[in-house]
Amino acid sequence: MRDGTRYPDILVVDLLGGLGDLVMVLPVIHALARRNPGAAVRVLTHAPGDVLVESDPAVTEVVRAEKGDERAAVAAELDRRRPALVVSTTRHSGIPEEIESRGVRSVTNLWRNPPPDEQVSRRYLRILAAEGLVDDVDVPPSIHLTPAERVRGAATLADHTDPGRPVVLVPGAGMAVKHWPHWAALARGLAGRGTSPLVVTGDPAPGAWAEELARPLPPTGLRDLAALFAAVGDRGGTVVGPDTGPVRMAAAVGARTVGLFGPTAAARYGLGPAGVDLQGLPGCPHRRPTAITEQVCWWEARCPLAADGPACMADLSPDSVLRASHAG
Ligand code: SF4
Known part of the structure; x- marks a missing residue:
């Protein structure tokens, strides 16, 4: 009531x-x-x-x-x-x-x-x-930016990309269990289609592929990054990355996103209707959508299904991500 x-x-x-x-x-x-x-x-x-x-x-x-x-x-x-x-x-x-x-x-x-x-x-x-405290239940996350920030974001994007629809890669996973091992293959695939992606560098730094096949973005503050993502959205571009704060931020300023979901369930943590949420190994019996921190793999990225890293992240093929990145 x-x-x-x-x-x-x-x-x-x-x-x-x-x-x-x-x-x-x-x-x-x-x-x-x-x-x-x-x-x-x-x-x-x-x-x-x-x-x-x-x-x-x-x-x-x-x-x-x-x-x-x-x-x-x-x-x-x-x-x-x-x-x-x-x-x-x-x-x-x-x-x-x-x-x-x-x-x-x-x-x-x-x-x-x-x-x-x-x-x-x-x-x-x-x-x-x-509890009777709000009226709306279908409100997407939205980050407010000032007009000046939007102008600055558009200028930064123009400085680092060719005209057209940009693709921005956000490889930083925040946690090892969200690391996607196919960034270089995706960057090669994008280059094969004539797209030189922009890469948001972070900690840990992306590999040599980021210098060879893409354009690294100089370090920037969070609000400036959000403004750059807003400009990507304005130009009909796409932001690609795992289930992390920066990619969630991109969706919240209106950019189309391709979300790479492994240990977290896209059905619960997905980025919303404006993007594509890809789920690796959807049938993993160890995934606990409502209790992720209790998952066997969560804190130390020890995956019972693979010795060399999270099997669900590896399951997301570069081709499927490439198709989704260009489908907008
Ligand atoms: S157990 Fe492995 S495949 Fe399953 S969610 Fe965790 S990392 Fe992914």
Whole structure:
């Protein structure tokens, strides 16, 4: 039932630790702001993702928490300005108990009974809709950029690509279990079709193929990278990469994406209808779509199905990714 209360001061807590986690909570922030016009909406999160909500008209203030000190950061924020409503994605470190102890309206478990084939963002919204707190459940993640940032992103893209529809590769996996072993073959395939892709370099650095077959992008800040991805979208281009924060960011600024899903289930973590989500080894019996951190392979990339790396990532062939990259 619809909760008729207007909440004048709302605190959204996302301290899960990943850039992609923050992108997935953006629809919650936007739906709460729409339901409560004029409300002060504060977001408590970590760096470096905090900059992604900096210019967002729905966000009144962004507060940064240090890693390892999350519960204290939540307590300090609740003390600094008592919110009327708190919504939290985060359940570690006693954070739900800290919030609930203040006796304000709160939703502290957005992970209850997740269906294995429901997108995380949509699940968050459905729970809040069931609590009567939001109206929309089909809001895609969206990152706000300023006009000046968009102009700069378009100029950077023009400086590093030929005219036409660009292809941007984002090989950095963040975790070894998401590493895709076929980047060089994809770059060769793109070169064979006359496309010299742009490569977002990261840690670890891509191999020699990035210098030989592609154009590495100089290091850039997160917002400038988001603006560059927005320009890729404006030019009808494609961003290719595994299930990581930067690729999720590309989808959230309107770029077409080709998502390489291995250990995570595309049905739950997919990037959305504007792109193509490819799933390696869809029948892997070790995949746990609603409890990925408990998967046998998750933390150390030890795959029971292959000695030389995640079998699901290797299963995504360069040809299938090449076809998807050029299909837009
Ligand atoms: S067990 Fe292997 S194939 Fe299965 S999800 Fe994990 S890394 Fe992928």
